[in-house]
Amino acid sequence: MPAFDLPTIWAFIIAFAIFAYVVMDGFDLGIGILFSWIPPGRERDTAMNTIAPVWDGNETWLVLGGGGLMAAFPLAYGTILSALYAPIVAMLLALIFRGVAFEFRWRDPRHRAWWDIAFSVGSIAAAFAQGVTLGALLQGIAVKGRTYAGGWFDWLQPFTVLVGVSLVCGYALLGSTWLIMKSEGTLQVRCYRLAVGLGIGTIVAIGAVSAATPFLSDVYWQRWFAWPQVLFTAQVPLLVAIATVVFFTSLKRRHHYTPFLMALLVFTLSLAGLGISLFPYVVPPSMTIWDAAAPAASLKFMLVGAVVIVPIILAYTGYSYWVFRGKTGPEGYH
């Protein structure tokens, strides 16, 4: 196994894109998931306004994840997406409904309630489909030759549904803590209350998924529990425990920023755990990143761009968040 070759570098870049997507679109999908618990009018408008200037930037990371996967690991891209046809198509359709709702709800006050439902159901469905996709990937995908060899409902299993529900819960947690940070008054109070339940739900969900994963395959079991690796892997649940304590304490003390930061930390650790389970497989149980990698000429060509451009993207994304910093009110624009 070469230590740090091009496919490995690209695996980390794609992982970073997925991470960026999950934490950024996570909180704006989360607000959609919570929409039914936020009363129409002032509070909903405020919640929407906190994400209106940034949501499509957030969603662009999903496009980079998809495009990057096609470019760097074309075999994996084709295999995963055709194996998970139904959840992927469902996610795309759900993202359409929630994406257009940002503009449409202001353009059509008479049907605003309708677009709010589209926003909320679309967000829930997209999050659930992403979770199912992740679960199905962990569970393993049947491959024969260079193509997918399973049926088109292989992805529907108790484990994948569990991961789907977990992700909906986790995104909602990110959304509620984002709103704690960005809002004031009744909406903030409501979100403090929601965050308690969602925090408990997320921790339980992480526990359940983590407990089930090692039983999916011996490889995962070895990865986590083999000596002396366990000394390293055990840090992940330990840090999750610490983050959980800080999270609930900060909720109790009504901190504005800490709950969101702790929720982000929990997500980061969960993704790190996922990396520990999967690496170096991109399509478990048979396809590694080296099997699926594009030729070196493709990876090099893109690496030049990624090294130069991604930091610039992060810089101006940071700038656009900074422009809209601080608390948000219901009276925006249009």
Next chain:
Amino acid sequence: MLEAFDATLLARLQFAFTVSFHFIFPSFTIGLASYLAVLEALWLWTGRSVYLDLFKYWLKIFALVFGMGVVSGIVMAYQFGTNWSVFSDKAGPIVGPLMAYEVMTAFFLEAGFLGVMLFGMNRVGRGLHFAATLAVAVGTFISAFWILSANSWMQTPVGYTINQGGQFVPVDWLAIVFNPSFPYRLVHTVFAAYLTTALAVGAVGAWHLLRERANEGARVMFSMAMGMITVVAPLQILAGDQHGLNTLEHQPVKVMAMEGHFKSYPDGAPLVLFGWPDEAAGKNLFAVEIPKASSLILKHSLDAPLKGLDSVERKEWPPVAIVFWAFRIMVGLGMAMLALAAFSLLARVRHRLYEWKLLHLLALVMGPMGFVAVIAGWVTTEVGRQPYTVHGLLRTADSVSPLQAPAVAASLLAFVVVYFIVFGAGVFYILRLMSHSPHRGEEGPERGQPVRAAGITPAPAVPDALGSPGGGA
């Protein structure tokens, strides 16, 4: 008949449907972003409030169109994998990096500065806001650059070798990016986007001039749009001609289908104006032809020989009738645009630009025709590439995912239903915004308190604003 709807055909229909719908939005945003940048620049330069009013008027429409472009575009980024997994595996090493560059250099730029452009006018200075508008406009162009490079490579593949896995391996990236058909396609498509936008803007201006001749905003937008068409329409016809010659050189079979040339003509090929290509019989029914004119256009000589579809095997033929008719729709509309350009130039010279109702009516009718021409052109070039995804190298039938027909049929149905509901509503909202006449002190994106962030909401305290022109409605 039902067996004909196999998974491959359904996958093609789904791709054609989703990409055609998607293409409508960027072909509008590419032009509109540049138009907005020009309006803002004119406002900063001259200080005339009409430019700011128009900027805000079109910005609201831009926000809607852009949002629909984003969500329909995400579908495209994933559909290569869901429906064309074998294509992705084989052509991914070349097409993938080009699309990854599009995401990195264009999509993030657009999305990153769109928020500032839409909602930031009172949060950042005028200069910075203009920079954000420029960034979005430049982003739309960069996006066109990369995606058309990828598309052109599929039409005219160069700079590759093929490995044992059957994958296309890049050898010369410069040759790949600037492949033979790319410069022509880029110019032709960007001009098309500018024309499409100018026609739409011109139609909105014409509509309001018909109702209220003195409206300053309507006058300015109509004049700008007609000026743009007058300059670009002739250039576009020139670019299209050059693009056609390039296609003749690299994809002669496509041109045979476009021209409806079933037979070879050793001494001068006729230009088929109209006809009904009968593929099974291998001839045109009811054809109206101009003798030798096709050779004149394509070879610049009346007697130049031109090969026809009889010179290649039938399994290399694209669907002739579709290509033939799509091409005629595009060219016909191009000529109509040229006529509109000439008419408006005459009106301008006579100082009757804002008076001639017939001109305004014609501009109104031509409003949506840019979109029709763009789709027709797209169909011509994409269907004309069949039966290949990568021209001459990878067949469409060998590119498709191992999916069963019912799965693809279900997803196709879902896309059709969702697109018609969602984008149907979107088009309705856009038309409603366009039906409000531009006026002084246009509300535009930011409204309410300047220190507040984000959103597109009318202040709840003023419910009557909901129905007001250009307001929250």
